[in-house]
Amino acid sequence: MLEQLLLTVLMTSVPLIFAATGELVAERSGVLNLGVEGMMLMGAVGAFATAFGTGNLWLAIIVGGLAGALTGGVFALFALGFATNQVATGLALTIFGTGLSGLVGAPLVGHAIDGLPQITIPVLSNLPFVGALLFSLDPMAYLAVALLAGVAWFLKRTRGGLVLRAVGDNHDSAHALGYSVLRVRLLAVLFGGMMAGLGGAYLPLMLTPHWAEGMTAGRGWIALALVVFASWLPWRVLVGALIFGGITIMQLAGQARGWTVPSQFLSMLPYLATIAVLVVISRNREFSLANFPSCLGRVFHAGK
């Protein structure tokens, strides 16, 4: 019983891990993209259309990521190419993605697919408790954690990661040193879009194997909050996503068991917890702002 509940927590966290990790990379490069929700929806509709049309779930995952990256590309075109205000452009991207995914997805409504299969890792999955929990998940759950680990390694251990962080922290200096600020940011935004697309794809491929307009229901915004929650450090994204998922599932389980706390209050809990943690960590500036990209949201003009 507990095992099943924890598994539900893991699965409900996967889209958040994808989307928040992607946004984290974009933000570390100095770009605030508020269009996560729109990119997730485009990824979701792209993945479902592919799965429904071809029956190939692996292709569907790839198309989901590509659709997200393409939508991120639209953001990059305006925010980087034409140096528009990032906040306004991001909000517009959410509205654009919501609308376009609804339009593209209209003929797909009412159809169902078979979701992703489980991948059971031999031997390890026979372990009591953790076996079922950690070693017989679906492929995208493993992919989420692998990509998260990759991002953590990239940002901390590689030269490319260093350049990306430099661009986010001080784009003028990075430019003076000869790095192409816009190219780095473009790649970061595209990666963020791909990750949001993968997060979106997880919904129709795994959680609820159908397409429905606006099915992300605000998860893109939670991913954005998680990046701040994680104080721009990859592994804390995982912690944040699991806490958020954990409280969500706990409040549902509490209701099923007949706890007499008002359910409206319980529904608020995940958000309250997020705010509470934000307040606590922001009291410690060193902790919360040590990795804050100083150029976040600022427009870069070369040659100024």
Add this chain to the structure above:
Amino acid sequence: MKHLLKAAAAGLVGVVAMAGAAIADPVKIGFVYLTNPGDHGWTYAHEVGRLDVEKHFGSKVETTYVENVPEGPDSTRVIRELARQGNKMIFTTSFGYMDPTLKVAKEFPDVKFVHLTGYKRSGNMSTGNIRFYEGRYVQGVVAGMMTKSNKVGYLASFPIPEVIQGINAFALGMRSVNPDATVSVIWVNSWYDPVKESDAAKVHIAEGADILAQHTDSPAMLQTAEKAGVYGFGQSSDMKAFAPKAQLFSSVNNWSPYYIAQIEAMLDGSWTTGEGPDHWPGNTWLGLSDDYLVLTPFENMPANVAAAAKAAADKVSGGYNIFSGPFKDNAGNVILSDGESYHDGNLWNDMNYYVEGVIGKIPG
């Protein structure tokens, strides 16, 4: 005198012109939708009704709809805009549009407003509803016979009278065949959030439920049931395509006859807001007996369960009052004793408890 004649003639021409216009121009009808027709639940059912209206009246009417309209003050703007655009009858299709509809109805006395599924009315605003709880009683009977763990999971949206009626009717049906079964309720606090609905369904299953019921709008719960190998009931429309092995049956909301009757009455001038039957303050509240609520075929269940379901449905369409004594609330207080029964007004005003067999307390 000459002027007067001229004026009369002009007036006559005007009337003729208007009559001509009435024949030529279709009457405009507006619909306000909570989500989009693609939800495959509540709004989808309304969309089916709207399309049937177009089919039935042909070029006599012209319909428009606005989708994804949030409940509450925001909807006032949308309803007012539809009235301004010359719609002669406006259907507002969710509980939360009640006060906004009332407000706009006062501003446009010549427009007819039909609100689903609330309880406030005015001179040009009527209320329509379907007795959804009748289908839920039949679901309860099936759930009570099918459950092996004696645990049934229920997903609820918001604690409004309609949803409470549904939970209690479900529990009464379930307990009529299986006094040991219990139903636990998870309030999702949303009509439509597929992932959360799926999460809540998984939690119910993890807690041991083997039958699931829902008063939320997406097919996510049934898909989760299908995957986990348990059973459930669809909402508002047939959801068999999403869960061919898990769906026991769906209660389908059939708004078409209601919409057509309302529009017909408006066109021939006989439309009124009417006094409701019984004590319920509204003019239409029909269910299984009038095909406003239609049950899809009973599937994925043994023949004796299907027979019991059919018997229960027949009993209800034959006029059986589901809320007849004796029954208690889930704290053990006697609500109705043998021989007593609720009238419609009670269902809207007095049902602020769960009946025996439901776990927990109504939130708020």
